[in-house]
Amino acid sequence: MKTLSCREAGFDCDYVVKGETEEEIFKNGAEHATKDHGLKPEDITPQFKEKLRGLIRNS
Ligand SMILES: [Zn+2]
Numbered sequence: 001m002k003t004l005s006c007r008e009a010g011f012d013c014d015y016v017v018k019g020e021t022e023e024e025i026f027k028n029g030a031e032h033a034t035k036d037h038g039l040k041p042e043d044i045t046p047q048f049k050e051k052l053r054g055l056i057r058n059s
Helices: 024-034 046-053
Strands: 002-005 014-020
Touching: 014 024, 014 046, 024 046
Parallel strands: none
Antiparallel strands: 002 014
């Protein structure tokens, strides 16, 4: 299981994105960010994903 803390991604939010794979983390994270933080899919740039990739934890 991999997790990504929304707070560490720069949001004032306690949500933790979970997934079995990095792909799943990005899919679930994008869903959360667009639904709860008003991000647009185009806001999730390769640079942003690169930053997020460094924040993913294995648990
Ligand atoms: Zn959040």
